Amino acid sequence: SAQASVACCAASPFCCQVRLILPGAMAMFGSASHLSDELTTMSSAIFNDDTMKARFPAKVYARFKESLLTGAPTSEEDQKVIAEIIFKWARELGAVCFAHWFFPMRGGSGAYGSMCGACKMDVLIDFDWSSPEANKPFLATLPYERLFVGETDGSSFPNGGLRATHTAAAFTTWDRSSPCFVLDRVLRVPCAFVT
Numbered sequence: 001s002a003q004a005s006v007a008c009c010a011a012s013p014f015c016c017q018v019r020l021i022l023p024g025a026m027a028m029f030g031s032a033s034h035l036s037d038e039l040t041t042m043s044s045a046i047f048n049d050d051t052m053k054a055r056f057p058a059k060v061y062a063r064f065k066e067s068l069l070t071g072a073p074t075s076e077e078d079q080k081v082i083a084e085i086i087f088k089w090a091r092e093l094g095a096v097c098f099a100h101w102f103f104p105m106r107g108g109s110g111a112y113g114s115m116c117g118a119c120k121m122d123v124l125i126d127f128d129w130s131s132p133e134a135n136k137p138f139l140a141t142l143p144y145e146r147l148f149v150g151e152t153d154g155s156s157f158p159n160g161g162l163r164a165t166h167t168a169a170a171f172t173t174w175d176r177s178s179p180c181f182v183l184d185r186v187l188r189v190p191c192a193f194v195t
Contacts, residue, residue: 045093045182055085083144090187097123097186100150100172102193120152148174170195
C-alpha cells in the first residue's frame with residue numbers, strides 16, 4: 001500500500017509538503033541521490049581546465065596555459081605529452097575516433113543561423129612505423145601531429161569555382177582555447193578551418 005507523510009514548517013501552518021510513496025517506486029526509480037542523467041553527468045566528457053590540471057604534468061600545464069595567453073605554439077615535446085594524455089582520457093570515455101570539428105562559412109554569419117558545422121573524422125589508429133615488417137601493423141594511438149593540425153578536402157566548401165578539386169586543400173588547427181570533448185564515441189577537437 002502507498003505511504004504518505006506530511007511535513008510542516010514551524011513558521012506557518014500553511015507551509016506543508018505531502019509526500020506520497022507508491023509501492024515499488026524506489027525500486028523502479030531509485031533514490032534522488034543516485035540519479036544519473038544528463039544533468040548529473042554534464043561536463044564529464046569535456047577535457048576542460050580542471051581535467052587538464054589533474055592530468056597534465058605541472059610544467060606542461062603551465063606552458064600550455066601560457067601559450068594560450070601569448071599565442072606561442074605548443075612545443076613538439078609538449079604536443080606529444082598532451083596527445084598521449086588526451087588519447088588515454090578519450091579512450092576511458094569509449095572514444096574510438098577523433099574529429100577536427102569546425103564551422104566553415106556557408107553563407108552564414110556566426111555559429112548559428114545558416115552556419116553548418118563540419119568535421120574531418122579519423123579512427124584512433126595508425127601504422128606502427130617502427131615495425132620491420134613490410135605490411136605495418138596497426139596500433140591504437142592519437143598521433144600528436146594530427147591532434148594539433150589536420151588536412152581535409154576544401155573542395156566541399158564554396159570557392160566560387162576558382163580552383164580545381166585536386167588543388168582545393170583545406171587545413172584545420174586545434175583551437176587550443178576550446179576544450180576537446182567526447183560525444184558519440186568520437187573525440188571532438190574544436191578547430192579553426194582555412195582553405
